[in-house]
Amino acid sequence: MKRLNLVLLVSLHFGLVFGQSKPTFYADIEPILKNNCVSCHKPGGIGPFSLQTYEEVKAKGNFIGHVTKTRYMPPWKADPTFQTFRNERKLEQSQIDVIQTWIATGMTKGKKTKSKITQQAKELTQPDLSLPMLSTYTLSEKAEEDFRFFVMPTNLSKDTYISAVEFIPGNRKQVHHSRIMVDSSQRIRGIDGMSELDPAIKKFQTIPLADEFLYGWVPGNTKIFFPPGTAKKIGKGSDLILNIHYSPSSKPQQDKSVINLYFAKTPVTREVNTLTLRENDIRNQPFYIDAERMPTFHISYPVNRDISLISVMPHMHFIGKSFLAYAMTAEGEKIPLIKIDNWDFNWQSTYQFKTLLKIPAGSRIIVEAKYDNTSENPANPNHPAKDIGYGWNSTDEMCNLVIYYLDYKEGDEYLEY
Numbered sequence: 001m002k003r004l005n006l007v008l009l010v011s012l013h014f015g016l017v018f019g020q021s022k023p024t025f026y027a028d029i030e031p032i033l034k035n036n037c038v039s040c041h042k043p044g045g046i047g048p049f050s051l052q053t054y055e056e057v058k059a060k061g062n063f064i065g066h067v068t069k070t071r072y073m074p075p076w077k078a079d080p081t082f083q084t085f086r087n088e089r090k091l092e093q094s095q096i097d098v099i100q101t102w103i104a105t106g107m108t109k110g111k112k113t114k115s116k117i118t119q120q121a122k123e124l125t126q127p128d129l130s131l132p133m134l135s136t137y138t139l140s141e142k143a144e145e146d147f148r149f150f151v152m153p154t155n156l157s158k159d160t161y162i163s164a165v166e167f168i169p170g171n172r173k174q175v176h177h178s179r180i181m182v183d184s185s186q187r188i189r190g191i192d193g194m195s196e197l198d199p200a201i202k203k204f205q206t207i208p209l210a211d212e213f214l215y216g217w218v219p220g221n222t223k224i225f226f227p228p229g230t231a232k233k234i235g236k237g238s239d240l241i242l243n244i245h246y247s248p249s250s251k252p253q254q255d256k257s258v259i260n261l262y263f264a265k266t267p268v269t270r271e272v273n274t275l276t277l278r279e280n281d282i283r284n285q286p287f288y289i290d291a292e293r294m295p296t297f298h299i300s301y302p303v304n305r306d307i308s309l310i311s312v313m314p315h316m317h318f319i320g321k322s323f324l325a326y327a328m329t330a331e332g333e334k335i336p337l338i339k340i341d342n343w344d345f346n347w348q349s350t351y352q353f354k355t356l357l358k359i360p361a362g363s364r365i366i367v368e369a370k371y372d373n374t375s376e377n378p379a380n381p382n383h384p385a386k387d388i389g390y391g392w393n394s395t396d397e398m399c400n401l402v403i404y405y406l407d408y409k410e411g412d413e414y415l416e417y
Contacts, residue, residue, distance in 0.1 A: 024110025127260035306408035330362035
């Protein structure tokens with residue numbers, strides 16, 4: 001009798017696995033990858049290989065099964081119990097189970113269904129203006145940090161509203177991070193190719209910028225689209241000023257990075273603003289981290305008018321340990337922004353809220369950033385540990401929270417997009 005029951009159980013299991021519930025690539029796996037993986041794993045993306053076709057996915061099938069089962073991939077560092085985001089890359093257990101079953105049953109291809117690419121889908125993937133660096137930049141072989149400015153004229157014939165910005169590093173191993181600014185005067189063009197260490201750069205830095213922070217790229221970050229009816233504005237004939245930090249290299253390396261602009265396709269009634277909380281905003285100064293210490297730094301920034309948050313982007317370097325941000329209203333209500341318990345420099349993102357998040361006037365934006373400058377920290381670039389202060393070098397530290405926001409409008413918190 002026991003033998004019969006065992007046979008029935010085994011038969012039932014294989015019936016479920018190999019029967020009608022047998023998953024296929026096109027019906028079950030491709031939708032999961034498109035929603036969570038392909039934004040990085042595509043030609044020119046930040047992933048080391050593409051996962052756009054059945055052949056590409058099958059070749060990496062066992063590897064995909066391992067990294068998804070262990071939740072190493074897709075990388076998502078924000079605590080979903082604290083705040084959720086519209087650009088989350090996080091698999092449900094049911095999706096992981098489907099991937100495991102697909103691999104166990106032979107990675108069946110299935111039938112590809114014909115689908116028309118909608119105009120909206122094209123707008124989300126094809127930039128309206130692609131701006132490569134004017135020339136290829138050759139990095140020094142002296143194994144030194146390199147901070148460089150580049151100018152990319154837009155040649156826009158009119159003021160243009162931008163719904164998204166994308167930065168594509170030309171050399172992913174060497175580009176540490178980048179920042180994109182807007183100059184509407186065309187008087188900063190002489191800065192192209194100059195090092196931040198060049199004394200002549202000071203004359204350019206006295207010229208006011210039209211936008212001091214159009215977009216910032218760090219490892220793991222991808223583009224986000226602003227809500228309908230909102231955008232960043234770039235003036236007619238403006239130049240983009242690209243500030244790139246290159247990691248040290250001891251052999252010849254080249255870079256020709258690209259900025260992609262996506263134009264707003266619907267009428268724009270509100271402009272997106274940028275608020276950057278910096279090291280100067282820290283209350284318990286100085287921002288200096290002694291060796292073998294694990295300090296926490298605090299920011300409390302006053303909000304003087306009603307605003308609606310679109311997104312937040314925390315930024316620290318290698319010895320960052322955890323990052324917490326929230327708003328506290330005048331009435332004592334806590335509004336969660338973001339919580340990252342295990343900071344990873346290699347995976348940073350712009351986190352876009354599912355709906356606009358109202359922060360009322362009189363609130364304070366609170367940041368608690370923890371650092372681990374001990375010799376036991378495997379991410380510490382110094383062994384043994386040594387004192388670390390502020391700086392743009394990867395071996396220095398930073399403490400930033402970049403916020404895209406709008407001036408509040410009645411009903412913002414109920415806007416679905």
